[in-house]
Amino acid sequence: MRTAIYPGTFDPITNGHLDIINRACNMFDRIIVAVAASEAKKPMFSLEQRIQMVQAATGALPKIEVIGFDKLLVDLAEDLDAGIVVRGLRAVSDFEYELQMGYANASLKPDLETIYLMPNLQHAFVSSSVVRAILAYDGKVDHLLHPEVHRIIKAIKE
Numbered sequence: 001m002r003t004a005i006y007p008g009t010f011d012p013i014t015n016g017h018l019d020i021i022n023r024a025c026n027m028f029d030r031i032i033v034a035v036a037a038s039e040a041k042k043p044m045f046s047l048e049q050r051i052q053m054v055q056a057a058t059g060a061l062p063k064i065e066v067i068g069f070d071k072l073l074v075d076l077a078e079d080l081d082a083g084i085v086v087r088g089l090r091a092v093s094d095f096e097y098e099l100q101m102g103y104a105n106a107s108l109k110p111d112l113e114t115i116y117l118m119p120n121l122q123h124a125f126v127s128s129s130v131v132r133a134i135l136a137y138d139g140k141v142d143h144l145l146h147p148e149v150h151r152i153i154k155a156i157k158e
Helices: 015-025 047-058 073-080 092-108 128-136 147-157
Strands: 003-008 030-036 064-069 084-088 113-117
Touching (some): 015 030, 015 084, 015 113, 047 064, 047 147, 073 092, 092 113
Parallel strands (some): 003 030, 003 084, 030 064, 084 113
């Protein structure tokens, strides 16, 4: 069984993330969406809320498992017997950071492979930070999020 980890803060999970997850479902037997605690990033939503959003958005996908984590990704991969990390690339600016992280992970766990997937062009501009910026001004974000994620965010904000 080929297991891949798709790690991220997912603050919140966007349609761009879901596009990457759907593509990964075509490539792997099991995909673990690993929601990072990332307290240093000061997320808008709690870890529990982000896990709930990811579960709601991916509930119809049978290959998906959603977990939270607060450790090195290489240690998580070892714990879960996962040999592949999936990362999304939207723009050249993402590439430099992701390449650096991929090399760092490989230096710690040489058998851990990282693959990079580009989202569909319609989702290339979508990021969690864009969604958070729009949310800060009560702007329209429903076209950037899964309907269940949008519903959860509306309930949290009320």
